[in-house]
Amino acid sequence: MNWWSRPAADTQITHGRRLWLYVLSAIIMLLLVAPTLIVVPMSFSDSQYLEFPPSTWSLRWYEEYLGSSKWMRATATSFQVGFLTMLVATPLGIMAAYALFVSRHRATRAIFLLLITPMIVPVILIAIGTFYAYGRVGMNNTIAGLVLAHSALALPIAIIVITAGLRSYDLSQEQVARSLGATRTRAFFLITLPQIRFSVITAALLSFLTSFDEVIIAIFVSGGANATLTKHMFAALRDYIDPTIAAISTIMVILSSALLLLTQFLGSKGKRN
């Protein structure tokens, strides 16, 4: 029996009869991935116009990007804010996820719902709301203000990822440590935390990326010397198509692909252990 007429699923349908599904899926996957990758060749074009495939190749857009103090400062800001957001959201996320997971209190469900509101509230509202509130206390255009707002966005993601990690871990191990005399804090750091480390790292990376890629809050709340990369990119996209954006986009695609592969790797490692 060749592959074509072999049964492909529990219903005994053959691979041949569902060839259309394979073709369709391949097309959809191509549609998903290709647009993200198209910016890579574009960024190495020598042309002012975005032709594909580029007729001549060069690094001029990378030189433009690396040589511009505006883009460099924005990149530094984005990395700084992303990093600080990660440092705020990850420990807060661990604490909240652990508390909600362990506690039998009646209020946990309500608290969980409150903590995930940043996922439900449209970001534009968070953006104009913080912009207004920050205006009152003079926190617009500050790094601290942006980090705080981005931490609110990253928290639900961190909490959900870490909760998933806690769920696949046997909490009785921590109880054993405590019955042997360890305090709850000590038991957590010695026993629980090392076991959920992969979810914690994933949560940290996602927190960083949430901040690094965030556009709308950055448009409103960041500015001046503290404007983020995404704020400048958005402004550039609205006005004209600048090929420098292709170079920056390529760097961002490489960054997020690297982080994605890292979490996949950690995830498979976490499952094996």
Added chain:
Amino acid sequence: MAHADADGSRSGRHLHEAALKRQHTREQWSILSLVVPAMIVIVLIILIPLSWLFYLSFLGDNGGFSLENYHKMTQYKSYYRIFVTTFQVSMLTTLACIALGYPLAFFLAQLPPRWAGVFMLAVLLPFWTSLLVRTYAWLVLLQKRGILNEFAMQVGLWETPIKLVHNMTGTLIGMAHIMLPFLILPLYNAMRKIDRDMMHAAANLGANPVNAFWRVYFPLSLPGMVAGSLIVFVLCLGFYVTPAVLGGGRVIMVSNQITAILENQFDWGAASALGVVLLVATTFTLYVAARVFKFDAALFGRD
């Protein structure tokens, strides 16, 4: 221990129970206090600013309570058009995501987990890539002298460049691409949980593959599909970046209008009122959905 001295032991046990109970309550509270820092962030960034906007939306020109900001929305035709556009874009994007996402999720769910993990990267890569980068990519692909137009003209699909971007078409293409992973991921998870024996049983009882799919598999996958569609729909309602860039000023959704009001008129009352309407629409959709489909288990894996 309880039999020694009836009177003393009873009161002793009572004391013990009370102390244990107190200790238990204290521990419950100390655990729960770990959520306080996270809650402070949410209160500062979400609750206080949102309440402020809510308050501003009910503030009239004279500084007193008034409904004029809401009244304006029913008066002007431009507002009506914005609500219609927002609903239209969200609905069409959701439908496009279902049409493209269902087959792919089904395909992935049929694969052995190892292979599914590999092909899943095709869904996760765009999911992890900045939405600004993907919007930019579509701008490049769809422009007048862009790849799609050039290709179509070479193949002979059309003769002169078609306007694919800075309009509704471009916005929908870009948004469907950005939202697709949000539909596929919950749908895929739901499909993976479908008991394979169900399909075995259907085949055993004489259903052909098509029948088995529509009468057994599809209904079982519906909760996942509904959850995914709702996430997509709700996220679309508040979308800003993609319509702003790919719509070229011709596709004005609620979020774009809110920014426009603030940029041009600096009218916080009107912008806030529009924001409140957006928030109410979003929470209402989610609330009804949670009631009807009990879908938050599918969303957050929690019951």
